[in-house]
Amino acid sequence: MQHHNIIGHNNFKYKVNAAWGIPPGQQYPVNDCHEMVMSKTGLLYMLTNETHNNILVYNKDGQVKSSWGHTYPGGHGLTLSNEGGDEFLYITDTVRHQVIKTTLMGDELLVLDYPKEIPLYTAADEYKPTETAIALNGDIYVTDGYGHQFVIQYDSKGNYIRHWGGRGNEADQFDCVHGIAIDNRGAEPALLITSRNHNALKCFTMDGKYLSTIHLPGSFICRPVINGKNVYGAVFRSGTNMNFGSGYITILDENNKVVSTPGGTEPVYMDGVLQTQSKGDDTFVHPHDVCVDENENLYVPQWNSGKTYPVMLERVK
DSSP states (O other): OOOEEEEEEETTTEEEEETTTOOSSSOOOOOOEEEEEETSSSSSEESOOOOOOOOOOOOOOEEEEEEOOOOTTEEEEEEEEEETTTTEEEEEETTTTTTEEETTTTTEEEEOOOOOOOTTOOGGGGGGOOOOEETTOOOOEEEEETTTTEEEEOOOOEEEEEEEBBSSSSSOSSOOOOEEEEOOSSSSSSEEEGGGGGGGGEOTTTTSSSEEEEEEEEEEEEEEEEEEEEEEEEEEEESSSSSSOOOOEEEEESSEEEEEOBOOOOOOOEEEEEEOBBBOOOSSSBBBEEOOOOOOOOOOOSSSSSOOOOOOEEOOO
């Protein structure tokens, strides 16, 4: 399997910059590089579950400008919210069984414990939150991707509102509800939610009513990342969720049709149905997230990939 310098399909092609983001020496160790977001100043915040420095703050040239965080052994999900012009981070920790809201400097502002309001949860260790999404009104949506598979909605202060989903194969249920995003591409805001082991993204209203399913055969997608009219997703594995090192990135258009799969096989539709996709080259091992900058370059942190730093993909216009 060859490593290609230009990867992707159609209008979404990228040059691989493998040297990006690797700090000199042993100053900033990483374990799993889980997720990455970009602030309005253009700094990139990356979450790793290495407690020497849970957050690395990069500039777009790949230099680490600062680091913080020593208390997130299960640091997994990282979401940036803009609340009245101020930006905040939401960290999900699968080991602490908590969601933590912080400033961009790492000061903790709010901690959400396991949802005692839901009778199924009898102890904190049944709750392993993997992602958050923050609505315009401040509501916090949490996916319990490694726990009981619920989406739990809170207000901005952390008061429980409702939950839905749970583990199962019905249209409105999940199998590994790993990621969530607010989808503002339509007339009404909606939620785009991963059901990773179903190889699908599921669309819901903001109050948890099921709308539709986007099938992505072969692709075990971590979380949807919406940028403009496109949805980007890191596919950590393909074929089966035990297929080691089989990851790639996939990109959907405004009609939720796959238009490019960097590192994977070309998207092919037959009679309107996406055909099963698989790994296409050795650019990635286990990509876990995609961060998109204003030039539509991509930054890809990876899980369980030899403690490597993110892969940078430069958009080829």
